Amino acid sequence: MALSPYKFVPIQYRRGNLDILSNWRGLMKRKSLRKILALDLPSHRSSMLSDWHRELGITGFDDNIKWRTLKHNGPVFPPPYRRLPPNVHFYYDSQPFRLSEAAEEAATFYAKILNTDFVNKPTFRINFFHDFCNVLDPCERRTIQEFSLCDFSHIHKYFVEMAEKKRRASNTKKAQLKAIRHAEAEKFGFCEIDGFRERISNYRIEPPGIFRGRGMHPKMGMLKARIDPEEVAINCSPGAEPAPPCGHQWKAIKHDNSVSWLACWKDRLHGQTKYIILNSGARQQGIRDLNKFETARRLSHHIAKIREAYRTDWNSSDLMERQRGVAMYFIDVLALRAGNEKDGYTADTVGCCTLRVEHMHLYDILESVPHVVIFNFLGKDSIRFCKKIALDMNVYHNLKNFILHKALNDLVFHLLSTQKLNEHLKTLMDGLTAKVFRTYNASVLLQCRLDRLTLPELSVDQKIDAYNKANAEAALLCNHQRLVPKSCINKLGKWEKQIIRKRTEIARQECLCYTSEADGRPTPTKADIRSLTRLRRQLCELEEKRDDTMKNSNIALITSKVNYLDPRITVAWCKKHSIPIDKIFNASLQNKFKWAIRATDQNFRF
Known part of the structure; x- marks a missing residue:
């Protein structure tokens, strides 16, 4: 592993309120240090991509000052709406109807998703x-009074034809469009921060459209308005x-170096602030x-004492402490999120502190297992x-006590809030929140x-x-889930065909191996027996792959890699x-975790 330059930084430069980078050029003038680190200063610093992991090492150094200088060209706004051709119409009650510009734009949003499952959802149609x-x-x-009389199919057909025309465009035309996108990315997709050129994650302002949401979100189908400068x-x-942009002005200009975002605006639909931020590899x-x-x-280093503390709380005479102890058990053992207060017009999603009585069913004994809860x-x-989870006996009896005489829509932990819980966690360990338990x-x-699973004798594919x-x-x-992708369905179908073919080969080989001379066939050789053994082993491997794919088909593996699994374990x-490494991390993750890839050796343990 390469030596960390941080070890050679004088102690006065290690304080959290000073910027190492601003002093790095002076430090690098020392020949002995430059020789040890085998690093060269860039002649044109502003044109170089940051190699910060070599400057900070793996110390986790953090600074309240996020930058000294920050330059960028602002975000890219969606182009203005272009009206449909005169021969493309929205129809109402089977008659062509010329809409105003704003209404026509909204109609195109719906027409573009006419072939998706969203339009079959009543909430989506009502909101739209x-x-x-x-x-x-x-x-x-x-x-226009009834949605059932609205016909968007002609607009949908137009966009399908335009997509096909774009797909069939000449290579020259495609190259021109690619060059335009590249020029735009070069201008707006990078910023200069402390003299280093860093990539911006999302430099385009989200275009207007229809909010789709996940699951049965109550706002699905609502229109997302166009964002102006x-x-x-x-x-x-x-x-x-x-x-x-020409003819416009910004809402405000800030010079706040305690944050790293480049631009922000308020989402009118949800009332949340959205940000343009640096790329994950910055x-x-x-x-x-x-x-x-x-x-x-x-x-x-603290988990043993924390677990002992919340187990002690289970027997406390204070009801709030008992609720807090059970909630911490859920967050630690079941990896539940803490949960936050919701307003009445958002999806009814809950976490540990916002669980209601209706969300759980308790069973003294279920299928011969005692103290079971079904969430x-x-x-x-x-x-x-x-x-369905078997609980500790003390947790189970506390839960029964918490929900006694409560209505279905009452909170289980009515004396506890996310804020109170996180305040308590910070007293147990500096920086500890409920989310840290999930990561840990x-x-x-x-x-x-x-x-346990990685055995030395396994092949590379088996280790993967x-x-x-x-x-x-x-x-x-x-609990990271996803919809079963079509690629997974196709893969299962492919393996089923291979399994059928392999079983046919085995049946043919068994017929050869288990016949006698009385049947008029020669006695099977050792090679025939070995061939049968090999075919059976191959069948077992195929069936195991099929079963693993079926088992994991709705599990989202990438989410945990991005957010919760320390990448140094994988590296x-x-x-x-x-x-x-590219067998485990895709290009995006390699860019995000390049600090771990370059600074971690094989002896790292979490």
Whole structure:
């Protein structure tokens, strides 16, 4: 592993309120230090991509000052709406109807998704028609009264034809469009921060459209309005303000170096602030990830005392302490999120502190197992949490006491809130929140499963399968789910065909091996027996792959890799077992976790 330059930085430069980078050029003038690190200063610093992991090492150094200088060209706004050709119409009651520009744009949003499952959802259709009527002018509103009489199919057909025309465009035309996109990305897709050129994650403002949501979100189908420059605040260095689009002005210009976002605006539909931020591979994002995983690692030194403390709370005379102890058990053992208060017009998603009586069913004995609870509720992103779990006896009896004489819509932990819980957690360990438990437990599970499943005699493909199994267990702990993709369905069909062919070959080989000379066939040779054994082994491998794919078909492996599994565990495992990192991390993850890839050796343990 390369030596960390941080070890050679004088102690006065290590303080959290000073910027190492601003002093790095002076430090690098020392020949002895430059020789030890084998690093060369870039001659044109502003044109170089940041190599910050070599400057900060793996110490998790964090600074309240996110940047000294920040320059960028602002976000890219969606192009203005272009009217449909005169021969393409919206139809109402089987008659062509010329809509106003705003109404026609909304109609195109719906027409583009006419072949999706969203349009079959009643909530989606009701919300869309409500917002569609709001953008109609008074004359249009008097005519258009029923959604069932609206016909968007002709507009849909037009966009299908345009998509096909674009697909069939000449290579020259495609190259021209690609060059335009590349030029735009070069201008707006990068910023200069502390003299380094960093990539921006999302430099385009989200275009207007229809909100789709996940699961059965109550706002699905509502219109997302166009964002204007007058709604966008810019963050940059003094004197480096980007020019707004012609004829517009920014909402505000900020020079706040305690944050790393470049621009922000308020989402009118949800009332939330959205940000334009640096790419996940940028220095600031990497430092944040590094500190997150280091905080989770520190938890290993406190976890025994924390678990002892919340187990003691189960028997407390204070009801709030008992509720807090059970909630911490759920967050630690079941990896539940803490949960936050919701307003009445958002998806009914809950976490630990917002669980209601209706979300759980208690059984003294279920299928010969004592103290069982069945959870059934919507978690984050409307992902259903539906599990049957055998509880500790003390937890079970406390739960029965908590829900006694309560209505179905009453809170289980009525004396506890997310804020109170996190305030208590911070007294147990600096920086500890409910989310840290998920990161800690998922990473520990991955480390333990890799140790158990990765045997030295396995081939590279078998070791990768072992990693995927360990990853799937961690994702299952965090309840990361997805819809079964078509590629998975196709893969299952392919393996079923291979299994059928393999069984046919085995039957043919068995017929050859188990016949006698009385049947008029020669006695089977040792090669025939070995061939049969090989075919049976291949069949077992195919069936195992099919079963694993079916088992993991609805598990989202990538979510845990991105957010909860310390990447250094994976990097160390790959280096120890000579597994190419691109077999585990795709290009995006390699960019996000390049600090871990370059700074971790095979001896790392979480």
